[in-house]
Amino acid sequence: MTDVPRTRTITWDDPMTGALAAPTLSGLDYMQAMIAGKVPRPPIAVLLNFHLVEVAYGRSVFVGEPAEYHYNPIGTVHGGLIATLLDSALGCAVHTTLPVGLAYTTLELHVNFVRPLTKDTGAIRCEGAVLHRGSRLATAEAKVFDRAGKLYGHGTTTCMIFPAGG
Amino acid sequence: MTDVPRTRTITWDDPMTGALAAPTLSGLDYMQAMIAGKVPRPPIAVLLNFHLVEVAYGRSVFVGEPAEYHYNPIGTVHGGLIATLLDSALGCAVHTTLPVGLAYTTLELHVNFVRPLTKDTGAIRCEGAVLHRGSRLATAEAKVFDRAGKLYGHGTTTCMIFPAGG
Amino acid sequence: MTDVPRTRTITWDDPMTGALAAPTLSGLDYMQAMIAGKVPRPPIAVLLNFHLVEVAYGRSVFVGEPAEYHYNPIGTVHGGLIATLLDSALGCAVHTTLPVGLAYTTLELHVNFVRPLTKDTGAIRCEGAVLHRGSRLATAEAKVFDRAGKLYGHGTTTCMIFPAGG
Amino acid sequence: MTDVPRTRTITWDDPMTGALAAPTLSGLDYMQAMIAGKVPRPPIAVLLNFHLVEVAYGRSVFVGEPAEYHYNPIGTVHGGLIATLLDSALGCAVHTTLPVGLAYTTLELHVNFVRPLTKDTGAIRCEGAVLHRGSRLATAEAKVFDRAGKLYGHGTTTCMIFPAGG
Numbered sequence: 001m002t003d004v005p006r007t008r009t010i011t012w013d014d015p016m017t018g019a020l021a022a023p024t025l026s027g028l029d030y031m032q033a034m035i036a037g038k039v040p041r042p043p044i045a046v047l048l049n050f051h052l053v054e055v056a057y058g059r060s061v062f063v064g065e066p067a068e069y070h071y072n073p074i075g076t077v078h079g080g081l082i083a084t085l086l087d088s089a090l091g092c093a094v095h096t097t098l099p100v101g102l103a104y105t106t107l108e109l110h111v112n113f114v115r116p117l118t119k120d121t122g123a124i125r126c127e128g129a130v131l132h133r134g135s136r137l138a139t140a141e142a143k144v145f146d147r148a149g150k151l152y153g154h155g156t157t158t159c160m161i162f163p164a165g166g
Numbered sequence: 167m168t169d170v171p172r173t174r175t176i177t178w179d180d181p182m183t184g185a186l187a188a189p190t191l192s193g194l195d196y197m198q199a200m201i202a203g204k205v206p207r208p209p210i211a212v213l214l215n216f217h218l219v220e221v222a223y224g225r226s227v228f229v230g231e232p233a234e235y236h237y238n239p240i241g242t243v244h245g246g247l248i249a250t251l252l253d254s255a256l257g258c259a260v261h262t263t264l265p266v267g268l269a270y271t272t273l274e275l276h277v278n279f280v281r282p283l284t285k286d287t288g289a290i291r292c293e294g295a296v297l298h299r300g301s302r303l304a305t306a307e308a309k310v311f312d313r314a315g316k317l318y319g320h321g322t323t324t325c326m327i328f329p330a331g332g
Numbered sequence: 333m334t335d336v337p338r339t340r341t342i343t344w345d346d347p348m349t350g351a352l353a354a355p356t357l358s359g360l361d362y363m364q365a366m367i368a369g370k371v372p373r374p375p376i377a378v379l380l381n382f383h384l385v386e387v388a389y390g391r392s393v394f395v396g397e398p399a400e401y402h403y404n405p406i407g408t409v410h411g412g413l414i415a416t417l418l419d420s421a422l423g424c425a426v427h428t429t430l431p432v433g434l435a436y437t438t439l440e441l442h443v444n445f446v447r448p449l450t451k452d453t454g455a456i457r458c459e460g461a462v463l464h465r466g467s468r469l470a471t472a473e474a475k476v477f478d479r480a481g482k483l484y485g486h487g488t489t490t491c492m493i494f495p496a497g498g
Numbered sequence: 499m500t501d502v503p504r505t506r507t508i509t510w511d512d513p514m515t516g517a518l519a520a521p522t523l524s525g526l527d528y529m530q531a532m533i534a535g536k537v538p539r540p541p542i543a544v545l546l547n548f549h550l551v552e553v554a555y556g557r558s559v560f561v562g563e564p565a566e567y568h569y570n571p572i573g574t575v576h577g578g579l580i581a582t583l584l585d586s587a588l589g590c591a592v593h594t595t596l597p598v599g600l601a602y603t604t605l606e607l608h609v610n611f612v613r614p615l616t617k618d619t620g621a622i623r624c625e626g627a628v629l630h631r632g633s634r635l636a637t638a639e640a641k642v643f644d645r646a647g648k649l650y651g652h653g654t655t656t657c658m659i660f661p662a663g664g
Contacts (some may be wrong), residue, residue, distance in 0.1 A: 009175040012235055019241030034239065043172075043235045044244035047213065069178055071209045072257075073200065075185030078210035079257075079272050080250025087245045091238075106245050107635065107656050108606055109277045110442045112471045112490060114464040116271070131475075132446040132483055137605065137658070139444045139486065141473070143463075151464055154471065156488060158444060158606050158656060160635070273469065274440055274490050276608045278637045278656060280630040297641075298612040298649055303439065303492070305610045305652065307639070309629075317630055320637065322654060324440050324490060324610060326469070341507040344567055351573030366571065375504075375567045376576035379545065401510055403541045404589075405532065407517030410542035411589075411604050412582025419577045423570075438577050441609045448603070 008069060010047060013040030023103070023164045027095035031055040048084055050126075052092065058130035060092035066117040066124065077117035082144055086111055086155035089128030089142040094159045097133050103164040104138070111155040121146055136161055174235060176213060179206035189269070189330045193261035197221040214250055216292075218258065224296035226258035232283040232290065243283035248310055252277055252321035255294030255308040260325045263299050269330040270304070277321040287312055302327055340401060342379060345372030355435070355496045359427035363387040380416055382458075384424065390462035392424035398449040398456065409449035414476055418443055418487035421460030421474040426491045429465050435496040436470070443487040453478055468493055506567060508545060511538035521601070521662045525593035529553040546582055548624075550590065556628035558590035564615040564622065575615035580642055584609055584653035587626030587640040592657045595631050601662040602636070609653040619644055634659055 018039045022030050033039040035052055045051065050064030062085055072078035087109050094104050117124065128142035138161060143154040184205045188196050199205040201218055211217065216230030228251055238244035253275050260270050283290065294308035304327060309320040350371045354362050365371040367384055377383065382396030394417055404410035419441050426436050449456065460474035470493060475486040516537045520528050531537040533550055543549065548562030560583055570576035585607050592602050615622065626640035636659060641652040 004180075006179065007175060007177040009173060010235070011173040013172065014170075015234060015237035015239070016241060018239045019237075022240060030239075039239075042239040042244070043237045044246060047235050048246070068181060069176070069209045069213050071181035072254075073181070073184045073196075073205075073208040074188060074261075074269070075182060078208070078250065079253045079275060080210060080214070080246060083249035083253060083275060083277070084244065084246025087249060088238075091245075095240075103240070105282070106279055108279065109245060109249060110488065110608065111249070111275045111277075112464075112488060113272055113274065114466065114469070114471055131486055132444075134446065137446070139446060141486075154463055154473075154488070156442065156444060156486070160658075276442065276654065278630075278654060280632065280635070280637055297652055298610075300612065303612070305612055307652075320629055320639075320654070322608065322610060322652070326492075336512075338511065339507060339509040341505060342567070343505040345504065346502075347566060347569035347571070348573060350571050351569075354572060362571075371571075374571040374576070375569045376578060379567050380578070400513060401508070401541045401545050403513035403517075404586075405513070405516045405528075405537075405540040406520060406593075406601070407514060410540070410582065411585045411607060412542060412546070412578060415581035415585060415607060415609070416576065416578025419581060420570075423577075427572075435572070437614070438611055440611065441577060441581060441607075443581070443607045443609075445604055445606065 012043040012046045015043050018042065026100050027098040028055060028057060031092060031096060048081060050085060055092065055096050057096055058093060060089050060096060060128045062089050062126045064124055066119055066121050068119050079113055081117065082113060082153040083111050085126040085144060086142045086153065089126045090140045090155065090157035091159065093128035093130050093140045094138045097130060097138065101164055102161055104159045104161050107158045107160055109155060109157050111153060113153050115152045117152055123147055124152065178209040178212045181209050184208065192266050193264040194221060194223060197258060197262060214247060216251060221258065221262050223262055224259060226255050226262060226294045228255050228292045230290055232285055232287050234285050245279055247283065248279060248319040249277050251292040251310060252308045252319065255292045256306045256321065256323035257325065259294035259296050259306045260304045263296060263304065267330055268327055270325045270327050273324045273326055275321060275323050277319060279319050281318045283318055289313055290318065344375040344378045347375050350374065358432050359430040360387060360389060363424060363428060380413060382417060387424065387428050389428055390425060392421050392428060392460045394421050394458045396456055398451055398453050400451050411445055413449065414445060414485040415443050417458040417476060418474045418485065421458045422472045422487065422489035423491065425460035425462050425472045426470045429462060433496055434493055436491045436493050439490045439492055441487060441489050443485060445485050447484045449484055455479055456484065510541040510544045513541050516540065524598050525596040526553060526555060529590060529594060546579060548583060553590065553594050555594055556591055558587050558594060558626045560587050560624045562622055564617055564619050566617050577611055579615065580611060580651040581609050583624040583642060584640045584651065587624045588638045588653065588655035589657065591626035591628050591638045592636045595628060599662055600659055602657045602659050605656045605658055607653060607655050609651060611651050613650045615650055621645055622650065
């Protein structure tokens with residue numbers, strides 16, 4: 001057996017570059033700029049190695065690839081990876097519905113883990129969709145699949161919407 | 167303003183070293199070995215930079231420190247950090263109740279985010295405690311505080327308990 | 333203004349008639365017998381006045397009508413009505429997937445309330461669908477709509493599956 | 499075996515009597531008036547037969563007694579009873595923190611069912627307590643016990659706080 005290098009160097013951009021650009025753009029424009037590489041990826045996405053690949057009004061899709069550096073102490077990928085992907089897809093789905101002048105924050109996240117992820121799972125895809133978009137609140141659902149469409153986890157969220165800077 | 171280096175190199179141990187030791191120890195002994203450094207920290211804890219610092223029957227405590235590399239695209243720490251800490255403290259609290267021969271898996275996680283974490287928050291502490299320990303199922307609750315005891319998030323979980331190797 | 337009679341007499345059947353029939357039938361057959369009136373409605377459905385109207389493999393639909401007797405102390409229908417409908421539709425959706433010899437129990441329920449129900453809402457419809465059906469666990473989602481298709485609440489569940497009598 | 503009468507007549511008061519009094523009182527005063535019988539019990543409490551028995555700032559306690567009329571089709575008390583009690587205790591705990599001029603609404607409810615209730619369980623007690631009380635949001639936790647202190651279920655909630663009439 002050959003040695004597997006268990007080291008990784010990550011480099012990220014100042015997250016305030018994006019955060020300060022955000023209020024000048026609609027949510028959808030902000031995330032399209034991120035996909036186009038005009039706004040830097042957020043540090044958490046670099047750290048856990050996942051990417052926003054698709055957005056539309058009320059919808060977002062992330063991809064990632066479970067790796068050994070995501071492992072928990074009981075021999076599988078830590079639930080935090082699925083929770084983070086779901087939280088990202090849920091929040092971004094809500095964010096796509098916001099015009100310039102509105103911001104959001106996530107109040108709660110519920111996650112169901114239905115199968116363990118391992119480093120052998122391969123690429124995974126997390127799709128988020130808004131269920132309810134009110135004036136002050138929004139809810140959304142998201143699911144994590146592998147390439148064969150097998151479900152690994154799913155979740156829901158409640159987000160509060162408020163005037164940016166408010 | 168001086169330059170902040172936005173790079174980090176992480177090195178982790180083979181997670182199977184711990185995972186293979188786990189079935190030979192009670193949950194409490196396994197986690198005490200981890201605190202004592204006799205079992206390697208899991209990769210996820212290295213990646214997100216948090217530490218298990220205390221365990222007792224039905225209880226676990228983790229500490230961490232929010233940093234820029236945990237940031238989301240809207241200028242605060244990503245909810246995934248709180249979710250991962252809660253999931254860890256909840257699962258470990260349940261794990262402390264398992265004798266040799268029993269294993270667990272997390273079925274669901276619910277997270278409430280009550281205040282945003284930033285890199286200025288300082289050290290945080292996540293405490294988990296079992297609420298119900300049945301023969302096949304356990305539930306637990308956990309909370310995230312700063313040094314002043316201010317609450318940032320809380321959560322609950324449902325875990326399934328089963329014969330190790332089953 | 334005329335007087336509204338604020339009294340109601342309910343009469344229910346022995347719930348053990350149905351509960352004892354359940355293990356002799358697949359979940360789908362049991363619920364189809366209930367819709368056909370061959371098995372009595374459960375007391376809770378009489379009490380809160382809702383009906384199972386449709387089942388298929390992995391799916392169930394209930395209807396109800398919010399009334400003054402469902403009210404909370406702050407002038408709208410109590411969230412317990414939505415929670416009970418969601419719990420019913422979620423559990424029954426899982427139950428439809430069980431052959432003779434398997435039973436289930438609900439481990440957890442998560443509910444999002446997105447609009448208040450009042451006695452003026454009119455008939456509501458709660459649709460449940462299985463998301464994951466494993467050998468020991470199942471998850472499902474459900475939504476509550478009015479006749480116009482407006483969403484009032486949604487939820488998810490985790491159920492444990494086990495040998496009947498086990 | 500003697501016949502058990504399976505019929506029940508319930509009579510309730512106009513829920514708007516209480517709902518219209520609510521904005522003129524602090525939440526704590528309103529609920530103390532309800533315990534003192536100066537404000538009518540809400541219809542849902544009559545229907546499911548539970549009582550508010552204790553309130554303090556950030557805290558509420560309800561009691562009830564599981565009965566055959568709460569049964570589901572699988573031979574135990576429907577989860578909707580626990581969900582309704584938890585939702586009541588959680589909402590009322592938040593309500594006790596509101597001065598005149600503020601109102602609340604429940605955004606989400608999470609319920610863990612840890613043991614089945616039956617008509618032989620006897621009296622149950624549901625205790626709710628606020629975890630976080632911010633200016634616009636509050637979270638709370640609640641638990642259901644029998645007389646011996648055995649836990650049957652627990653839950654959490656997120657409530658939004660807003661100006662009454664707003």
